[in-house]
Amino acid sequence: MGETSRDRQREATRQRLYEAALGIFRRDGFRDARVDDITLVAGVSRTAFYFHFPTKEDVLTELIRRTEAPIAVAVSELHPDAELPTVLETVTDWLTRTWQDERALIVDTMAIGLRVESATSPEANPNGLRAQLAARFERAVQNGVLHDAQRPAALADLYLLNCMSAMASWAQGEGRGLIEALQLANQLFLNGARRRLG
Numbered sequence: 001m002g003e004t005s006r007d008r009q010r011e012a013t014r015q016r017l018y019e020a021a022l023g024i025f026r027r028d029g030f031r032d033a034r035v036d037d038i039t040l041v042a043g044v045s046r047t048a049f050y051f052h053f054p055t056k057e058d059v060l061t062e063l064i065r066r067t068e069a070p071i072a073v074a075v076s077e078l079h080p081d082a083e084l085p086t087v088l089e090t091v092t093d094w095l096t097r098t099w100q101d102e103r104a105l106i107v108d109t110m111a112i113g114l115r116v117e118s119a120t121s122p123e124a125n126p127n128g129l130r131a132q133l134a135a136r137f138e139r140a141v142q143n144g145v146l147h148d149a150q151r152p153a154a155l156a157d158l159y160l161l162n163c164m165s166a167m168a169s170w171a172q173g174e175g176r177g178l179i180e181a182l183q184l185a186n187q188l189f190l191n192g193a194r195r196r197l198g
Contacts, residue, residue: 089186
């Protein structure tokens with residue numbers, strides 16, 4: 001059974017609300033954004049907003065889902081034997097490309113992302129970024145590149161927390177550009193997680 005015109009209309013409304021909400025969040029800040037302003041810009045009712053997004057947080061959860069998906073695909077498409085620095089550089093490049101112009105949304109989005117992700121395991125979304133990174137870290141542990149003191153899933157979470165911390169610092173105007181902040185997070189992660197030989 002194909003998509004109906006009603007399905008297309010519903011998806012178009014959801015997309016208008018999503019875009020309007022992000023615009024209002026950028027303009028007013030997430031906490032100060034009002035649903036009435038979002039629906040006014042989108043040209044729909046409050047009921048329509050709550051049908052598609054039960055809370056304002058759900059808009060940012062959707063943003064996370066949409067921005068994470070291409071990063072997970074990029075990691076999955078790397079050669080299975082890609083060196084760990086190459087994997088992390090891929091994540092860094094995509095994060096920078098995705099978030100460079102979203103400074104106003106980073107801190108609130110990361111806070112919501114932490115809450116949502118902490119309630120799920122990487123196995124819950126085998127194609128997600130956490131699962132893709134866990135698989136890469138598993139291979140690095142097996143090859144003796146990383147310590148085996150932490151499960152690969154925990155290493156993936158630690159790495160992503162490093163990235164979130166770097167992004168939040170950048171969003172608050174601290175020091176470096178986004179790419180430099182993420183590259184430093186990569187170095188710190190690798191220096192702490194690498195197996196010391198000898």
